[in-house]
Amino acid sequence: MSKGIIKISELVNYIKNRLDSDIYLQNIVVQGEISNFINHRSGHWYFTLKDDKARMSCVMFKSNASKIKFIPKDGDKVLIKCNTSLFLASGQLQLYVTNIKIDGLGDLYLQFEELKNKLNNEGLFDIKYKKDIPKYPKIIGLITGRSTAAREDVITTISRRWPIATIKEIPVLVQGEGSSEQLINAIKQIDEIKVDVVLIVRGGGSIEDLWSFNNETLAREIFKMKTPIISGVGHEIDVTIVDYVVDKRAATPTAAAELATPNIHEVKANINNLKDRIITSMKNNIDNNKMLLNKFKSSYVFTNPIKLYEQRQLQLDLLSRQLFLIHPILEKKKSELSIITNEFKNIIFDMINQYDKKIKISENSIKTSISHSIKLKNEKVLKHIQLLDAYSPLKVMQRGYSVTFKDDKVINSVKNIEVNDDLNIILNDGEINVNVRKVKYGRK
Numbered sequence: 414m415s416k417g418i419i420k421i422s423e424l425v426n427y428i429k430n431r432l433d434s435d436i437y438l439q440n441i442v443v444q445g446e447i448s449n450f451i452n453h454r455s456g457h458w459y460f461t462l463k464d465d466k467a468r469m470s471c472v473m474f475k476s477n478a479s480k481i482k483f484i485p486k487d488g489d490k491v492l493i494k495c496n497t498s499l500f501l502a503s504g505q506l507q508l509y510v511t512n513i514k515i516d517g518l519g520d521l522y523l524q525f526e527e528l529k530n531k532l533n534n535e536g537l538f539d540i541k542y543k544k545d546i547p548k549y550p551k552i553i554g555l556i557t558g559r560s561t562a563a564r565e566d567v568i569t570t571i572s573r574r575w576p577i578a579t580i581k582e583i584p585v586l587v588q589g590e591g592s593s594e595q596l597i598n599a600i601k602q603i604d605e606i607k608v609d610v611v612l613i614v615r616g617g618g619s620i621e622d623l624w625s626f627n628n629e630t631l632a633r634e635i636f637k638m639k640t641p642i643i644s645g646v647g648h649e650i651d652v653t654i655v656d657y658v659v660d661k662r663a664a665t666p667t668a669a670a671e672l673a674t675p676n677i678h679e680v681k682a683n684i685n686n687l688k689d690r691i692i693t694s695m696k697n698n699i700d701n702n703k704m705l706l707n708k709f710k711s712s713y714v715f716t717n718p719i720k721l722y723e724q725r726q727l728q729l730d731l732l733s734r735q736l737f738l739i740h741p742i743l744e745k746k747k748s749e750l751s752i753i754t755n756e757f758k759n760i761i762f763d764m765i766n767q768y769d770k771k772i773k774i775s776e777n778s779i780k781t782s783i784s785h786s787i788k789l790k791n792e793k794v795l796k797h798i799q800l801l802d803a804y805s806p807l808k809v810m811q812r813g814y815s816v817t818f819k820d821d822k823v824i825n826s827v828k829n830i831e832v833n834d835d836l837n838i839i840l841n842d843g844e845i846n847v848n849v850r851k852v853k854y855g856r857k
Contacts, residue, residue: 421504422501425499425501425504426501428499429498429499429501432497432498432499432506433496433498435497438496438497439496439497440494440496440511441494441495441496441497442492442493442494442495443462443492443493443495443508444464444490444491444492444516445462445463445464445468445490445491445493446462446463446464446488446489446490446491447460447461447462447485447486447487447488447489447491448460448461448463448468448487448488449461449487450485450486450487452484455475456474456475456478456479457472457473457474457475457478458471458472458473458478458485458510459471459472460485462491462493462508469506469507469508470505470506470507470508471493471495471507471508471509471510472507472508472509472510473509473510473511473513474509477510477511477512480512481512481513482523482526482527483515483523483526485513489515490515490516491513491514491515491516492513492514492515492516493508493510493512493513493514494510494511494512494513495508495509495510495511496508496509496511497509521620521621521624522620524627525620525627525654528627528629528632528654529654529657531629532629532632532654532657532658533657537632537633537636537657537658538657538658542636543660543661544640544641544660545641545660546610546641546643546660546661546672546673547609547610547641548675549675549680550575550578550608550609550610550673550674551577551578551579551609552578552579552580552581552607552608552609553571553578553579553580553581553608553609553610553611553612553673553674554580554581554582554583554603554606554608554610554611554612554640555567555568555580555581555582555583555611555612555614556582556583556585556596556599556600556603556611556612556613556614557582557584557585557587557612557613557614557615557666558584558585558586558587558615559584559585561587561615561616562616563587563614563615563616563645563666564582564584564614564666566665566666566667566670567612567614567645567666567667567669567670568580570667570670570671570674571670571673571674574670574671574674574675574676574677575674575675575676575677576677577677578674581603581606581608583599583602583603585599586625587615587625587626588615588618588622588623588624588625589625592625593625593628593630593631596613596625596626596628596631597628597630597631597634600613600631600634600635600638601634603640604638604639604640608640609640609641610640610641610642610643610673611638611640611641611642611643612642612643612644612645612666612669612670612673613635613642613643613644613645613646613655613659614644614645614646614666614669614670615646615647615666616647616666617647617648617651618647618651623646623647623651623653626644626646626653626654626655626656627653627654627655628654629654631654631655632654632655632657632658635655635658635659636658641660641661642659642660642661643659643660643661643662643663643669643672643673644656644659644661644662644663644669645662645663645664645665645666645667645668645669645670647665648664648665649664649665810839810840810841811841815838815839815840815841816838816839817836817837817838817839818836818837818838818839819834819835819836819837824836827852827853827854828854830849830852831849831852832849832850832851832852833848833849833850834848834849835847835848835849836848836849
């Protein structure tokens with residue numbers, strides 16, 4: 414590039430070419446905080462990357478932005494992979510981003526969020542699939558590390574709160590290589606042996622330490638379990654995929670043991686309270702029944718039972734005498750009823766015979782009346798037929814008359830006829846088609 418006068422576009426192009434060819438400014442990783450983030454409708458991302466001393470404009474084109482598993486927001490601390498270049502139109506120095514990650518969390522956090530969203534969308538975390546935790550478990554299954562503080566906390570808590578429970582342990586690796594497989598096998602194994610509830614616990618740690626509890630296959634095996642399960646992984650701030658899929662999540666291993674067991678001292682106190690209430694209730698019932706028994710014992714029936722019998726015997730004797738006296742009366746009434754019944758039958762039969770005769774007489778009278786009425790109607794109809802026959806147009810036509818039609822209409826005047834009209838003349842024994850040649854009006 415010459416040192417003479419140059420155009421601004423030449424200068425900007427020169428700087429851009431130098432930047433694009435500088436290997437120390439290409440494919441670099443830059444740390445900073447996002448501000449002024451814009452998710453453009455075109456799919457491109459525009460934002461500013463800053464720290465406490467400087468800031469630069471950044472752009473991430475849609476082809477790269479679509480591969481990112483999260484949407485950045487203002488204030489996010491990020492690591493970006495980018496190329497340094499110049500935007501020709503404005504001459505502005507900016508970073509062209511090809512990848513972006515949350516600073517401090519890295520790929521494990523993104524994998525965690527991706528798996529959590531996937532399983533949640535499939536319904537594995539849905540509350541309707543959560544099983545109830547039994548109130549008084551007899552056998553408790555425990556999946557945890559061998560000789561760990563978490564195990565000791567759980568054993569101590571169960572021994573203190575519910576010492577009558579039996580604990581069936583399956584020791585496993587809780588981090589590192591092979592730990593996920595051991596956890597999966599332990600879940601399958603403990604679901605086959607008969608326990609009332611399962612605890613899966615471990616102490617706190619980094620996301621890397623807890624990563625075995627973010628295994629997809631482990632989550633699916635827990636979801637398929639028939640036995641209720643409680644998790645106590647890490648501390649209260651530590652949350653894993655297992656915590657979302659189990660039936661109950663506790664903040665710590667100790668809290669998990671407390672969720673799984675009742676307090677035996679409280680149970681004993683409740684039992685004693687119930688026992689006292691039952692004893693009091695039974696005592697009250699016994700006292701009430703004693704009072705009722707004493708009342709019966711002092712009643713007339715129990716103090717003088719013979720008197721009651723004698724009274725009943727007197728009443729029975731009285732009724733027997735009355736029955737003996739009334740028997741002849743009943744026999745007499747029975748005989749009278751029989752006579753009345755026979756008389757009533759005879760009366761009924763006489764009435765039926767009389768009504769039968771009357772019905773027959775009425776039937777004959779009705780038949781005679783109907784026959785006479787039909788005869789009169791027939792004679793009247795015959796007269797009408799003779800009259801109609803006398804006035805029939807056919808009878809008239811037999812005497813030499815005819816009927817003339819024009820266009821299917823009867824002609825009763827020559828005024829309705831014109832020369833060359835075609836007429837139909839109906840005679841007694843046929844029909845004539847004629848054409849009018851001449852029309853004469855009036856009669857001679």
